[in-house]
Amino acid sequence: MSAATEIKTLIIDGKDVSARPDQTILDVARENGINIPTLCHLDGLSDVGACRLCLIEIKGQNRLLPACVARVEEGMEVTTTSERIARHRRTILELLFAERNHICAVCVANGNCELQALAQQLGLTHVRFPYRNPALAVDASHERFTCDHNRCILCTRCVRVCAEIEGAHVWDVEGRGADCKVITDLAQPWGDKNSSCTKCGKCVQVCPTGALYEKGKVGVEHPKRPDFLPYLNLMREAQ
């Protein structure tokens, strides 16, 4: 960053903050101890603005913006929590819980799940929508890991970490709408002998739920460590 970088000042939730022009509202908010809920965002990966949990209000604009991709602007007045936003966030979480089979009591990620934690944090007490109970497969063909589509929220962190950090691009998404599914290679079993998987396990570490997990580990034994990413990126940049 050159010395001549222009510094922007803005207000987030009534607090005066400063930022570099290339920072997102989410970056700046978190830097200043303001928490905005996210699921698809992960420090160290590109942002897709898909989960819509980080929507925030900007004074003078009727449209809600995703904080993970919206850049700061001079004089912006940002509100990260309002009745309107809280309602949308809860509805989005409800939609996720009703979409697949998220049954915390029998999930390997119970206690270490970002979806579960957000539901608690945002005060979600029940789901108003009918559960869809889809019949989804579990891919346990890999020697070390399992992919359970029942717990997948399609955040595409696994897709991005594999393509952007590991450089293998094993993961991708197939299908459309509610039929979307993360797939390995060209929808081959993850453990296929010709799989391009390097077994690095990065996808498992960044998965926010119990969709990807290490075999033989459950619940409290399975805390994930997605925070390796910014460190890894920093080390790579230093080289």
Added chain:
Amino acid sequence: MNLEELQQIASGVHNENLLFDFEVNVCQGTGCLSQHSDDIKAALEAALAASGKKALIRRTGCMGLCAAGPLVLIEPDAQLLQHVTVKHADAVINSLGATPVAELQCDLRQHFDDQDHVVLENSGRIDPEKIDEYIARDGYQGLVMALTDMRPADVIKQITESGLRGRGGGGYPTGLKWGMVAKAQSETKYVICNGDEGDPGAFMDRSGLESDPQRVIEGMAIAAYAVGASKGYIYVRAEYPLAVSRLTVSLREARRRGLLGNNICGTPFNFDIEIRLGAGAFVCGEETALIASIEGLRGTPRVRPPYPAASGLWGKPTLINNVETFANVPTILRKGGAWFAAIGTAKSKGTKVFALTGKIRNTGLVEVPMGMPLRQIVEGIGGGVPEGRTFKAVQTGGPSGGCIPAELLDIEVSYESLIQAGSMMGSGGMIVMDDTSCMVNVAKFFMEFCMTESCGKCIPCRAGTVQMHTLLTRICDGSGTMDDLDLLVDLCSTVKEASLCGLGQTAPNPVLSTLRYFKQEYMDHIVNKRCTAGVCNINHAAEVIA
């Protein structure tokens, strides 16, 4: 190529036409072709050869009045023949210069007289695959004028002055968009024509590409000159094979005439166009998804900004406009921005093509000046709903639009007034519904469309449309409750405000607009367990349990 050479080509065509006493135009649009108008053309040719008369039998694009097809137009006396079959060929040829065939006369003066053809001016008049016929009707004058007499900034000024707005539905000022791409600093820029028309009941772009493809090519070339691009893409659905084949021929013809390629008109301007086929995803009509699709990626929208004008195809500044928008451009350049701005309302200029479908007599393609009352389109040009039925609503804007009830039929057609009425202009589909349509069922139909066409990237659209569809299905089959209705309204708000792209943001519109104007029908289903239109199969077991 210069204006004189264009005139030479044009007079060549005119002289050739003078050799004939009559011109028999046979519609070869998709609608008429589905009723074998190609066989009719062959039969007419055979009958003509036998008769020894001097007539030109010409294949043309769509004549607009699809309900009366197959259509044949006989010049010079502008006789329109409807429902022509192979059996009529001899009678039609015999009638040339004699008494017209009475049983085939199509006498729908009002249908045509109330229209104002700009985009459709050549549609049904020229052979879409013959570039010289397009040139004979003043084609390519706009491009040649732009290249030889105008600076790019002058072209943009004309477009801005014309007040033309995006015809794909958004209504973004075209001149402003061109100006943004022109100002973007980059050696490489692209022009994309969005022909991924996917709204149920819409066929304006298909018909435009089938009937007058050179107009779109010329519009794109002018745009490319204005913004400084040298490469263009036309993104057409693979489901439009006739449009694709006519475009392919037309691109070849334009290159042959030196109107595409390097050093066009002897100037340093280079431009060529490639066709890209859509693989059947509605969401690829969204500009960022369309760009991803051209790049060979999964067709999903991305967050804007950056807008394509700054960073589009392969990260380069990209101008992306709809087929109809480009089709307006040649005429604007030829006649001037002020001429175009004189048509229409204060904020919506020019004409708009609509595809009239549903429960209406004169199904087909119409082009009317902006500001025309909806009633004149539906009841005048469209001929109203069939005998014995009553009009209930007209759906505009496809799955992003809404239903406009009978009491609002007097509103004018413009971007603003349609949005005010809870619908939108959209790309131009107009589906007319009568008393046999159940509005809850209509909302369910469009929701099912959005649900299956959602790309699945963002949660509100992917999971929200599924839940809205479930709630609408419950209401339709009689098991819905008032709580379901409240939940539906609540969900509409989240999907509308929280979705990533236009598909999700507008998916609740058919529900919201039917709730606004036809709430009683929802109540009938929920409280009285009745579907007054007799469409829904109400589950009376649910009533007993309740």
